[in-house]
Amino acid sequence: MVAGEERDRMMERLNEFRRCNPRIFYGKKADHWVVEKWLMHMEKLFHNTFVEERDRVWFATHHLNGEAYRWWTDIREDPHADLAAITWKRFKELLYTTYFPQSVKRKMERDLRSLRQGDRIVAEYEREFFRLLHCVSFVVRDDEDKARIFEVGLRPSIFRLV
Structure with missing residues (x-):
């Protein structure tokens, strides 16, 4: 597949995923249970919609907003960050480190x-x-x-x- 076709396929999958009404994580540090509930919700949707492991971080980061989106942007724009190495497991670790101190x-x-x-x-x-x-x-x-x-x-x- 060429890059354009792959992008179109991923956008179609993301739109399918969005029809399940995934929750948005805003990154408010006030309640540590919010991150736990959000991750459990996302994992349930991943399982129910057959989202492959390699696509989970990409899908999840489309459902960050506010402070959480800024947090992800900072990681993404860090010249030392190896985004390809950020698996779903690693993404959760990073999220917990920030929002579940x-x-x-x-x-x-x-x-x-x-x-x-x-x-x-x-x-x-x-x-x-x-x-x-x-x-x-x-x-x-x-x-x-x-x-x-x-x-x-x-x-x-x-x-x-x-």
Whole structure:
């Protein structure tokens, strides 16, 4: 295929993708869950619309706006940046580094370790535990460590049974 035909094919695929109403990421740093939700939404759409791995960054960057678009423009215009080396995995790492800073991750780690069941039913506690764990999965060494952290947060009457 010649370059023009390839460009036309990609634009057609992008227009098909846009018909699924992908969310726009604006890059507001106020809520770190926004980036998490946006990435999950994009990955779901990629899966549902059969977007190939090699095209994901290109599709995603068409759905950045505001501060996030400026962030991507800065990367794209950096003369030292190797855009071809920015895979979807690397793109997510860069996005997390910018919009999900270490200070927030450290706070979430503390929140995970201090999480207690309290008045909640086990299912509610478990849901909150895994929501936090998803974002700071690096804090657990293995399944045994994960189970130990979870059990410590259970109500004492339940913990004794475990």
